[in-house]
Amino acid sequence: MTTKDLVLIALFAAIVVMLGLLPPITLAFIPVPITAQSMGVMLAGCIIGAKRGALAYALFVVLVAAGLPVLAGGHGGLSVLMGPTAGYIFGWIPGTYVAGLVAERMVREGQPEARQYIGFFLASVIGGIGVVYGIGIPWLCAVTGTPFGAALYGNLAFIPGDLVKAVIATLAARAVLAGYPMLHSRA
Amino acid sequence: MLKSLYVDGHTFLHRASAGAKMAALALCGIALYFTHSTIILASATVLAGTIYLRVGLDLREAYARLKPVLFTIGILALVNWWVLGFGIAAMQLLRIIAIVLLAAAITATTRIAEFMALIEWLLGPLDRRGLVRASDISLALGLVLRFVPDIFAHYEGLKDAHVARGIPFRPARAIGPMIILVLKDADSIAEAIDARGIRGL
Numbered sequence: 001m002t003t004k005d006l007v008l009i010a011l012f013a014a015i016v017v018m019l020g021l022l023p024p025i026t027l028a029f030i031p032v033p034i035t036a037q038s039m040g041v042m043l044a045g046c047i048i049g050a051k052r053g054a055l056a057y058a059l060f061v062v063l064v065a066a067g068l069p070v071l072a073g074g075h076g077g078l079s080v081l082m083g084p085t086a087g088y089i090f091g092w093i094p095g096t097y098v099a100g101l102v103a104e105r106m107v108r109e110g111q112p113e114a115r116q117y118i119g120f121f122l123a124s125v126i127g128g129i130g131v132v133y134g135i136g137i138p139w140l141c142a143v144t145g146t147p148f149g150a151a152l153y154g155n156l157a158f159i160p161g162d163l164v165k166a167v168i169a170t171l172a173a174r175a176v177l178a179g180y181p182m183l184h185s186r187a
Numbered sequence: 188m189l190k191s192l193y194v195d196g197h198t199f200l201h202r203a204s205a206g207a208k209m210a211a212l213a214l215c216g217i218a219l220y221f222t223h224s225t226i227i228l229a230s231a232t233v234l235a236g237t238i239y240l241r242v243g244l245d246l247r248e249a250y251a252r253l254k255p256v257l258f259t260i261g262i263l264a265l266v267n268w269w270v271l272g273f274g275i276a277a278m279q280l281l282r283i284i285a286i287v288l289l290a291a292a293i294t295a296t297t298r299i300a301e302f303m304a305l306i307e308w309l310l311g312p313l314d315r316r317g318l319v320r321a322s323d324i325s326l327a328l329g330l331v332l333r334f335v336p337d338i339f340a341h342y343e344g345l346k347d348a349h350v351a352r353g354i355p356f357r358p359a360r361a362i363g364p365m366i367i368l369v370l371k372d373a374d375s376i377a378e379a380i381d382a383r384g385i386r387g388l
Contacts, residue, residue, distance in 0.1 A: 010330035077294035175363030
């Protein structure tokens with residue numbers, strides 16, 4: 001790993017910290033406020049690629065575990081990682097990796113714009129929603145004993161907000177690809 | 188801007204090594220997972236709560252730190268009560284509160300430097316095989332702490348630029364430009380690190 005990769009990983013972890021400092025957005029048609037931090041999964045995968053993106057999130061989880069209040073709302077520490085929602089936080093790491101893999105495979109520079117948008121959106125949905133929930137929900141069930149169906153049902157409330165995040169991440173990733181492409185540089 | 192959750196104190200948890208505390212937390216988690224006696228679980232919760240409240244936090248801060256986790260746990264406990272009945276829900280509730288309280292006590296009594304030293308030690312075997320450089324983790328952590336304020340400044344700068352031009356500022360649309368501004372710094376930071384020989388050769 002080159003020093004530049006290390007710096008990109010650290011900078012992206014810092015961006016994820018910063019996303020947690022932004023005030024949550026409330027939209028009229030969605031029942032839960034949207035926090036920007038889980039959007040970082042989609043952004044990291046689509047912008048710096050699978051390997052560096054996943055390492056940026058691994059570093060972020062180390063920050064949480066070390067007792068830095070870097071989660072949205074100024075929270076952190078081992079209590080979060082032992083709590084019922086820890087699976088979502090650990091799930092951010094493979095979620096970023098998968099989002100990055102999909103984006104690396106589907107999106108090329110010089111493709112028509114529409115195809116790039118589609119590629120980034122699919123990467124965001126598969127990695128940032130599919131993988132994160134695929135780990136977070138079973139984890140929550142294992143920790144609290146809540147039946148899988150009930151946990152799945154409760155998570156539906158977050159899906160509209162997540163789709164909004166996927167759209168925002170798609171637009172941002174495409175802007176970065178046009179302005180300062182990093183996705184296919186070597187990690 | 189980012190203040191560690193560590194609190195100064197002289198309890199036995201402050202004196203214990205980070206590795207011992209992590210191992211104890213893991214063992215307690217496993218032990219509680221296989222305990223089905225409400226009395227033992229309740230005692231464990233009281234014990235963990237006592238430990239947590241004696242690490243040197245005042246009550247309000249102690250509660251504020253756990254509020255979001257306790258809120259989620261409370262909601263899930265209500266769901267469990269409704270779906271699985273009172274007995275099982277109460278048992279699960281005690282089990283998870285005990286482990287969360289213990290984890291919070293360990294976070295409040297472990298310095299970041301001790302925790303990072305533990306991570307580096309755990310990565311030691313991988314380091315010796317040349318798979319990772321354990322010392323990179325502490326360097327990366329330092330970089331994050333150093334750059335969060337800079338990233339915030341980039342964000343505020345974009346906001347000011349919008350205001351100066353009379354364009355309404357939408358955070359969602361500023362994310363792409365903000366990331367470009369941040370990533371453009373990567374080359375010069377990497378060069379500065381290499382020029383100082385911080386990572387060795």
